[in-house]
Every structure is written in structure tokens, then in C-alpha cells.
Amino acid sequence: MVGARAVVDVHGAVAEGFEPVREAFVRNFEERGERGAAVALYRDGRKVVDLWAGSADGDGDGGAPWAQDTAQVVRSATKGVAAACLLLLHQRGQLDLDAPVGTYWPEFKAAGKERVTVRDALAHRAGVPALDAPLHPAQAQDGNSGPRALAAQAPFWAPGSDHGYHAQTYSWLIGELVRRASGGRSIGRYVAEEIARPLGLDLWIGLPAAEERRVGRIAAVETPPSPAAAGLRTRPKRNVTEAYEDPASLTRRAFGAIDPPPEENDPGYHAAQLPASGGIATARSLARFYAALIGEVEGPGARLFAPATLTSARTPESEGPDRVLVVNTRFGLGFMLHGPAAPLLSPGSFGHPGRGGSLGFADPGEGVAFGYVTNGMQQNVTADPRAQALVRALRECLR
Template sequence: MEVNGTVAEGFEPVREAFAGNFEALGDRGAAVAVYRDGRKVVDLWGGTRDVDGGVGGAPWERGTAQIVRSATKGVAAAVLLLLHQRGALDLDAPVGAYWPEYKAAGKERTLVRQLLAHRAGVPVLDRPLTPAEAADPERGAAAVAAQAPVWEPGTDHGYHAQTYSWLTGELVRRVTGRPIGEWIAHEIAGPVGADLWLGLPQAQSARVGRVGQVDAPFPAGGLRTRPKRSVADAYADPSSLTRRAFAAITPLPDENDPDYRAAALPASNGIATADGLARFYASLIGEVEGGVRLFTPETVALARGEQSAGADRVLVVNTRFGLGYMLHGGASPLLSPSSFGHPGRGGALGLADPESGIALGYVTNGFRTSVTADPRAQALVRAVAAAAVR
């Protein structure tokens, strides 16, 4: 397996771990990028652009992009935190102060910060949306506005796997008057110089490879002790909150469909290069070469300040969330306790670590059944952590 790209001195273990993902963990095509103090120190890619490319398939290139699933949530969270940073959004205000229709079915006192921390109590829809309905932001917003919470908002937490799309997207539209994908393009991706999109432009479609499932055995012994009831167990139960949360769009969309890629679903269908994802996270914690710094130190503290912790009503394992970001823990090990970021189900990962000044982006065209702590991403995290302390 040929690995292309470069690593700075001291980061050679990342190349070894990346190559190992192809040799032992089933990667078909992938890329990883790492920034330290705003400067790129790892830029690697390999394999084929399409998951089913096989021998002779089009190779993954430096600018190849992929759908990153729930890693999109970290970008969407940045929009709300930047609006707060600019004085346009009060995190302690009721969601209904900006979105009056949301004040229904027991959600009148839901706060903006509770929405970001997966405490809003609406991870499911009593009537799931079809992919076409889900892509209509007005239809999705109406559905979550009418939905009764499954727990009293603010009293517990559970991952809002799909509904996070319409909760964040509609709140941004109400505050700014602009679609969230447009806001990201003009206020985040453009100033930062990051190749990431929510709502893929037609002009960029040739850069995006086909994705698919590539399950392979987990490493011997596993990355962690298997819980008594795993996410996979809960997902197999049609009545569970886990299954219902991920099935808020039914049937699941075809992620290779150009119409799906052109839609803007902030929970699930952002598209990025590894460099774009890493560069975005680097810009949250410092000025990035050729770009800007997005978050003030105070906003970084909001992103990584614990808001939810413990048994997750949806993911069934213990999770930790700041405002829109997963925090370091057993369900999603990051670089250190200071880290914040977001995985994409079965593959992608983006994170920032303010203590070390490191930001990482990993994208792949091969998804596994894992929800968090993908073994390929974790192998890279461990290699970066080892390099960072040298």
C-alpha cells in the first residue's frame, strides 16, 4: 500500500499508523492531516477515491473529499458559537425566543445551550421523514418544532443523531436570515481557506469519492471493554431510542446520491477533505497559516466546557459533551482531557487540542458499524499523541 504525502520530523509514527489502517483495519481510501500551532505537520493520503475502486481504480488524490457524517456537527456547532461570540445569539435564551414555533409540546423552556449539548429531549421523530422531506429545511424544522420531547428538556442528555440538523439549521436561519450552508461557506470555509461544504456545489462534485461499508475485525482485545449493552445492541432493537434517533430519516439516504450531497443537513452530510477538517479545527484554537482564527479563548472554553456527562439515553454508553462538541472520554477518546471535536459514525474524525495546539482531520470512504471510537481514527490519535509529547 503506497502512502502519499509528507510528515514533519517527529510525526513519522502517524505515517506508520496510517499505513497500518490499510494493512490491518480495512481502509480502502483515506486521508489524514494534522496542524500544530497553525502549521501543517501531517498531510497523508492513500488508496482509491471510491470505496469500490479495487485494483486499477482512480487513486485518492491530495484534494479528494468525502462525506464526513456526524463530524459535520462540529462545524454546525461553530456557527452557533460564533453567533454568540458576535453578540447575535444568547446561549441562555429559550430557543423559542428566536423560533416561536418551537414553543410547543413542552419545549417552551428549552435553552439554546441545551440544544447544543444534546439535552433538548427531541432525538426522535414520532413520524420519521423521508430523505426528500429531510432535505427540505422547512419540513424538517416543522417536524422538530411539533415534536414532544421524550424527556424534560435540560434534565438528561442523549445524542440527537439526525434531529440536530433541523434544530441547528433552523435556529441559524432565524437568527441570521441565511441558510446554514451559505453561512458556513462565507463565514467559516472562505476565511479559513478550508475545503469543506454543507451543501456540495456542483463544481466540486468531481472531487468526492463513493463511500460504502467496509467492516473488518476489530483489533485483538478491542480498544476498550465491551459494555454490557453496546450501541450496536441498542441499534438492533427497533423500539430503542438509539434506533429511533438514527431512523428519524427513513429510509436512510443514499450518501452517494448527488441530490443528498447537495442538501444541507448539519447533523450528517457535510463534505470535506482531511486538510479542510483539520484546518477548520486549527482555526478554532489559533491563527492558521494563510487563514484566520475563528474562536476567541472564551469561546474555546465554551466549546470544551462540560455540559453533559454520563449515561447517554441514545448511545447507551457514557458520553461527554461541551457546547456542540464531544469531549475526551471512553466513548470518544481524543488527544487529551483538553480536547474537543466530533467523530462521524463509522469513520471520520475532527478535533482540536488547545493544550498542545494540535488539530486533526481524518476522512475515509469506508465506513464501519462503530458509532464512536473508530479503530482507524483511534490509531491515528494515539500516534499523534505520541508525537506531540516528543
């Protein structure tokens, strides 16, 4: 029950000066309905927080404990990893951000989308956040039906003229661009070969069957009545929750581009390559990924983004009223930027939350990278109260 004090054994380590993060992590279990979770932080390329606790099966009371190697579906926090793939292809001269998507994917030119650029696709300006005919989960996961449906889809607004969160269609838009620009590699393979393997990450878009045993089981939990949970649910007068309840709204159609919703605890879903929502990671790997975007990291691997790429990633491309999320949002090239809808550490932060909990981001000015994953999915879109409590504690450590 939310509000009841729970006794939880916290495992892992915290460097001196970051004890407030551990305290906030414990309070999440005591006061904010946490079931099973992990949090990790890097500072100047060095891991300074690595904590885990609770139940891996989502029941929060007994059951299989969250282990050091437990990984979790991170929902839309996957979008930041997917965006990095396109930015790496651009950095290596294999992709022009200002070229039409149709340059790489000719079929996408149909139905008035010939002028949609790669930059538009990353910044949620492509105009195709929904499908006229939603896909069944089996179609969404087969690797072909999604790109084919999106290529044929007419835009919901003049591409490039406005922005709206591509909640599900981002999977096929970004995934297909990676495949076309990389010489035929799927986005899951690209992540494995260019990001996860070099950096030693437990992070996948398309989970290998041998790793299925490690995945925590998602469970829906009650959202505590806390101001920190407000996120997209309190302003403006018509909020995202109300918009979602309207079957005719673009919000409902965007989140419902896969209908019925896929079963997120199904191994088939874990194996699918859905870069909008289906990534699986540990907190330490999510944090390490962001640390490698902004600088050198200890251990295997090297910095991923050159300084110019890092600047491009977090330069605002879309700001203002979001046609899908119905509040003001801010996006760089595939990454959400700090703001009221998605509070991160500071105005210089960039990253991506996952609906219901997970969060990954980096703050180059502070040299900080953050990863939080949970299997207790609450009813919020971007500003999860547990993640925000951890971010506030981090901010306290840096004063």
C-alpha cells in the first residue's frame, strides 16, 4: 500500500558525498510505492552510485529478489538509445540530418511525406505519431509491418511545421532509418555492435533468449498523491490523461498505434526490436551509456559523441505545445530536454524518461550521468515521483 513504511535491504555501493541518493532510494520503497528498482550514477566518467533493492517479480513483498544483474524494460527511455544510433551514423558521415528521410527510405515519400527530414524524425516533427489502422502486437514486432504501415501513412500535420510525441511510431521511423543508413543492420544489431559491446553494457533492443532470466517482471502500482508526480498530469486544463481517455484524440491514437497494447512481460516482446518502448537495461548500463555520450568512462569503451554531436543532440529543435502530450515539451535530436514536462538535473541536461518510471539522462556541465529503472510502473508519463526524488537528492549532492 502506498504510504506504508516498508523494510527493504538495499545492495550496492555509494561513493562519499552521494549518500543522499541512497537515502532517497530507501524512501522510495518506504513512501512512494516502489517494488523493485535500481539506480546508478556516473560522475566524470567514474561510477559513484550503484544500488538495487526490492523484488524482481514486481510484487514488492517476497518473491524473487532484485539481483545485481537484474535488467528491466525501460519503455520510452529506449528512445534516447535509438537516437544515439542515428547521431553516430551522422557523426561517421553515413547520414545527413537535413536530408529527406526518403533519401534513405524511398517508400517513405508517399502520402505527402517527401519533405520530412531526418532531423524532423528525431525531433518528433515528422507528422506521423499515429496510424490510421493500428497494428496488432504481432505485426508491430515482426520488423516489416510497422515500417510498411508508416511509409504509407499520411501525416497528421504539415511535416516540419509542428511537433507531437511519436510514442510508438518512433520505433519504425528510427529503426528503419538505422537499417537503411547502416547497410542493412537492424537497430538491435547496431546497438549491440556499436554501443553495448564496446562499452560492456547490459542494454538491448531485442533481448537474446539467453538473457531472459534476468528481466524483472513489470507490475502496475498505484501512483502516490504527490506534487512531484504531477508531470504531464496537472497542466494545462486538458491534460494528457484526459486526452488519452478520448478515443478520438491524437493522444490516444499515438499511444494506441499498437492495439491491443503488447504484453510487456512476454519473452516475445522482449526479443522484438522496438526502439520506441521495448529496450531492456540495467540502471548501471543506462547511466554508463549516458556517461559515454558526454566523456570518457572508466573501463572498456570510449566516448561515443564528438563535441559537435553532443551539442547537436541537446540543442532545442522542438519547443512549445505538443500535439500528442498536450503540454509544452522540449526536444533536441531525439532526446528530451530539461523543462517542466520532463524535469532533469539542470537546463543543460538531456535524456529520456520512460512512461511509468524509468529515466536516463546526462548533464555535461556537471559531468553527471544518471540511470534509474523500476518494475513498479506508475500512472505517469514523464515526471515519476521516485525518479524525481532521486534527481533532487543528486542535486543536493552537487551543491
